[in-house]
Amino acid sequence: MNYPTIFSVTEDEIDLNELLAQITLTSTGAAAIFTGMVRGETLRRGSAQASRGEAHETEYLEYEAYIPMAEAKMKQVADEIRAKWNGIEGIAIVQRIGKLYPKTPTVLIACTAAHRDTGVFEAARYGIDRLKEIVPIWKKEVNPNGEEWVEGDYIPKAGE
Secondary structure (H helix, E strand, C coil), X not given: CXXXXXXXXXXXXXXXXXXXXXXXXXXXXXXEEEEEECCCEECCCCCHHHHCCCCEXXXXXXXXXCHHHHHHHHHHHHHHHHHHCCCEEEEEEEEECEEECCCCEEEEEEEEECCHHHCHHHHHHHHHHHHHHHCCEEEEEEECCEEEEECCCCCCCCCC
């Protein structure tokens, strides 16, 4: 069967209901959805600041991407999900770019399946983790003290 798969980089607002409708089949009984948001207050994981309970304010984030490459990598993530979980019906992977303010959804990963016990939760979790690893999206954080590009931890291996 040809299951629905959506992957896109957009400046438009993420419409959860529309995306869910596009990846839901008549056989679908479960959907797992992850949405990342812009935080207005951030404790950096693993930093000295976080261990002291100190936070910093974020005015907004600016996301950039080389869209053709980002969407190709999103397709790779969707293909990997399908290879690992054969019960997944629909997949949506959407990343917003542009200037985004606190409380704004920035990314959505959604997976649908016939039942909740078919790996749908794990597949959505894998999708966001893998997106963060291999999809070339760049994020600049702007706060009252200036701005900085936020770097990820991942260094791609050959062929990724």
